[in-house]
Amino acid sequence: MNFSKIEQTPDNPDDLPPARRRRAQRLLAPLDTDERADFIANVAHRASPSFDFYLLSLVSGAILTVGLYLGSPAVLVLGAALAPLMAPVISIALGTVVGSGQLFLRSLAGLIIGCGLAFLAGWLGGGFLYQGDEAILTQAVIHAQVSWLNFLVLAISAVLTTAAIVHAENDRNRLVLAFPSVALAYELYLPLVTAGFGLGDRIPHLWPDGLVVFALHLSWSILLGAITLAIMGFRPLTLFGYTLGGAVALIGVILALGLSSVSAVVGARLGLPTPTPTLTPTLTLTPTLTSTPIPPTATLTPTLTLTMTPTPTPTLTPTPTPILAIVRADLPEGVRFRAEPGGETIGFLANGTLLILLDETVEIDGTAWEKVQTLDGEEGWIVQALVLQVTATPLATP
Template sequence: MNQYNSKATPDDPDRLPPARRRRAHRLLAPVEVDERAAFLDTVAHRASPSFDFFLFSLLAGAVIAGGFLLDAPAILVLGALLSPLMAPAVGVALGTVIGSGRFFFRSLVGLLVGSLLVFLVGWLAGYAVRIWLPLPLTMAHYHAQLSWFNFLVLALGAGLTAAALARSAHSAVLPSVALAYGLYLPLSAAGIGLGSGEMFLWPDGVVVFSLHLAWAAMFGAFTLAIIGFRPLTLFGYTLGGVVVLVGVLLLIGITGAGAVFGAQMALPTPVPTATSTVTLTVTPTLTPVPPTATSTLTVTPTLAPTATETPTPTATPVLALVVAGESGGAHLRAEPGFQSPSLALLANGTLVQVLPGDIVEEGGGSWVHVRTLDNKEGWILATLLATATPAPNW
């Protein structure tokens, strides 16, 4: 009696059906159990945070904060290039797809510590705004807003970084820049907003960072699942489903928070535009007088003008344009002074109405009371306005 001595495992590629064998060759992860475990250990080691990750996060946070203070997009890109390999973000996705709760939370904590360093550097830079002259922080406000282009860049960056890190740690450096750009920039803007006292800047930046992180983890997990990573146990499917569900609920809840709280969260501030209005003028009218007949004379009808009300002259409103130079806009503040909360960021070319009243000197600047076309009233620096005719007391 012949005995078959070879031990075939269910994951042996030579014993798989042809269809499964072809699909296994297209996957990046190994098929055999022992090789799969070793491969997971290798990828998990690459995705673990290291000392270099925290050091370069601190360096990148300083460069990004400087770019926000100078409103220089080139310096912001340089900060993203100096950012470390965003391996912990891929680690969060890896922990989700393989169902390892311990590795998931370890990667998440490492990523949050690096992000906290970026936030603290931005917070310190925000205090510099209070010491120096007031800065418009146009780029900080821009990166604290939701944009579908940023979500697209994050999806591509998360997918390419996860796929590249599964092959080699060095090949994931370039796509990791997109992850750093989408995660670190809004967080640095939030820190600057908290340090400078901007009312809506820091919560908007934190909201954008949270949504970007959930988006990147979800697309990274999808990519790892496509290239062959699977949960090690049945509990892994539960963990992955819970993480995806929480991400979707977070996305829906944050985007609907504006309707719940009656305020815009991480949404662009609408800029009012000037519209032409028709001015009605009063014109005199002629009323015909009916003729009266007599026995000897026939009176022909004559036209006699009737008196009309004379319009009372009203003061012509003084209109001005926001001209802030290279900063791109000016803050409309609730009260005179640089420490007063910002109500809106008015872009260059925005038309405002100068309200009657004296100019207020506060904090080394001259402040003018204005009203925007959407009936927002506030104070703005007189040096940032341009009028066709000088206003009274100006």
């Protein structure tokens, strides 16, 4: 009696016979059920988070925080280059497509831990490095805004990273992962670290903007990764997989569309106060009338002739001309208005706000502070380099 020979599928695709290896490479995904399961398990193993992912997330978050503090785009690119491989994002997309709840939850938990470490680095950096200088917030404000150019980079990097992870079967192919993954890490970690930086120094409206941009980028990267995997031939192994994949995809689309529909975020104005035009009053000199005593009435006598007494005209006493200045700062949030030099912030002054200089200057730690008064009569202190003195031209009074 002849028994059919049982064929075993090696765990490592490199151990397959040459003919089967060439057949697997020609296909986007193996067609045999066992081969598909082994292939999906191999891809899931490459995309699972490891200890290096958590360590590099913390290192990348710290470098991105320094880049935000220095306002240096080069340091920000360095932080993204040292970020870990964004494999957990693709692993979440893979769990969504194949319908594996265990893979989905495990990858999601790993991604949350890695993102939490990057957010923690930004939060600590914002609390210890930032000293109230609004000029260094330029890069932070830029990356807390939704940009179509950033979204285009995110879409391309998510698709290329997904395709590279699927075909990264050797060390040479794994090197290709670094290029799209750096761009994907730049679009995910930078707004997240910006949110932590804003929360660490309690900068209003900066940290919620960064979190919304991060959530929007993450949802779209997972959705685009899932679409790429579906195009490459990945399908759910069970009927439950279609239900899980459809539910997760639907939630991702609703979340992405809901966040993108917020007009304040698209306009990069989430949480920012609505700018109102400031009326600039015209300085006029108010004359002060001085009372002149009325001379006594002359008494007529037969021998005297009445003589007219000249009456002096009123004297105009002009009030001192106040010294005016305007706020000159290109920051969307304006500049801080403090109760004392370097003290507690009592408000923000928008660019172009008209102020009255009170001729009182204090220098603390190399920073000159100017005491000013708003048109509403509120007095406070502002950094002297952020105000520009103007010359008021009084109107002629007839």
